[in-house]
Amino acid sequence: MSQQPAARAAVMNDVARLAGVSHQTVSRVLNNHPSVREETRERVLRAVAQLNYRPNALARGLAGRRSRVIGVVSFDTILYGPAATLLGVERAARRAGYGISIVALEQLDRAGVAAAVNRLTEQSVAGVVIIAPLMTAAAAAHSLPTGVPAVVVESDMAGDLPTISVDQVAGARLAVQHLLDLGHETVWHLTGPRDWLEARDRVDGWRQALEGAGRRVPVAIPGDWSPNSGYEAGHHIAERPDVTAVFCANDQQALGMLRALHERGIRVPEDVSVVGFDDIPEAAYLSPPLTTIRQDFDEVGRRCLAALLDMLDAQGPDSPLRHPRVPPTLVARASSGPPPSRRGR
Numbered sequence: 001m002s003q004q005p006a007a008r009a010a011v012m013n014d015v016a017r018l019a020g021v022s023h024q025t026v027s028r029v030l031n032n033h034p035s036v037r038e039e040t041r042e043r044v045l046r047a048v049a050q051l052n053y054r055p056n057a058l059a060r061g062l063a064g065r066r067s068r069v070i071g072v073v074s075f076d077t078i079l080y081g082p083a084a085t086l087l088g089v090e091r092a093a094r095r096a097g098y099g100i101s102i103v104a105l106e107q108l109d110r111a112g113v114a115a116a117v118n119r120l121t122e123q124s125v126a127g128v129v130i131i132a133p134l135m136t137a138a139a140a141a142h143s144l145p146t147g148v149p150a151v152v153v154e155s156d157m158a159g160d161l162p163t164i165s166v167d168q169v170a171g172a173r174l175a176v177q178h179l180l181d182l183g184h185e186t187v188w189h190l191t192g193p194r195d196w197l198e199a200r201d202r203v204d205g206w207r208q209a210l211e212g213a214g215r216r217v218p219v220a221i222p223g224d225w226s227p228n229s230g231y232e233a234g235h236h237i238a239e240r241p242d243v244t245a246v247f248c249a250n251d252q253q254a255l256g257m258l259r260a261l262h263e264r265g266i267r268v269p270e271d272v273s274v275v276g277f278d279d280i281p282e283a284a285y286l287s288p289p290l291t292t293i294r295q296d297f298d299e300v301g302r303r304c305l306a307a308l309l310d311m312l313d314a315q316g317p318d319s320p321l322r323h324p325r326v327p328p329t330l331v332a333r334a335s336s337g338p339p340p341s342r343r344g345r
Helices: 012-019 023-030 038-051 057-063 080-095 110-122 135-141 168-181 197-212 227-238 251-263 297-313
Strands: 069-075 099-105 127-131 150-153 188-190 245-248 273-275 292-294 329-331
Touching: 012 023, 012 038, 023 038, 023 297, 069 080, 069 110, 080 099, 080 127, 080 297, 099 110, 110 127, 127 297, 150 297, 168 197, 168 245, 168 273, 168 292, 168 329, 188 197, 188 227, 227 245, 227 251, 245 251, 251 273
Parallel strands: 069 099, 069 127, 127 150, 188 245, 245 273
Antiparallel strands: 292 329
């Protein structure tokens, strides 16, 4: 009596064929890659269950030799933007089954970034994420030795590395257009530090929005991200009865400005409207609650990890290096309103 041949165990290509995807997509689903769409992930997992697919333990062991740690070079700061970016990267790494090793630098210059990357590569990390909000750091990131899988966050400078960032110009345009739509003739701007890429982009967006609307562009007020710079600018604004709207480069500056205007008897938004940038957790609890631009730092982290894992998984040079910028959103609250001329004054 002849025996029936044993049924062939399903392989990854069988799963891919049943799910209608590539075997690379199956591999990404099984390794919790963050760039897979949820609909695709569910379809692959159904195929895995239907075929009773069991990944080859030896193959998974060989593939698993790649480090499950991502190195991160960050700026040693308590500023909300870089800190929230770091948290977004960490969350995305955790969801993808990776840990992170952080090197925080006091100075983001070329030598410091290069030394930090060398320190991380000595730890055999799978790849490196460089949070580079300053122009000097961005230049250093884009001059790293070849062969280091790296992604740059918050930089838009030309180079060969994938770059992930929030669209700062679009965010500033949203803030200014919101104020123009309320009826303000023009919008003043309190800037961030000149050597920060985000500050530069927010100035560009502010100017573009005013010029595009055919409005006068006031002289920008220099700032340094701190509440104190907002406080000092607020006292300056209080001396200018022609100012009805101010766009602050971040929420910390807006906080200081609100305090100064209150001390000078300037009502917000009845006399002057104030808009910030970042949507810090305290923004909704300021007096009045602050209108601001929200950045999706979790999405930045997700795209960052996806780009880095794409580099690690790529079989050739066809993996895209550039990713669309993350769009910001306007959060309208009570600190912005029509100008006094629209209130019957």
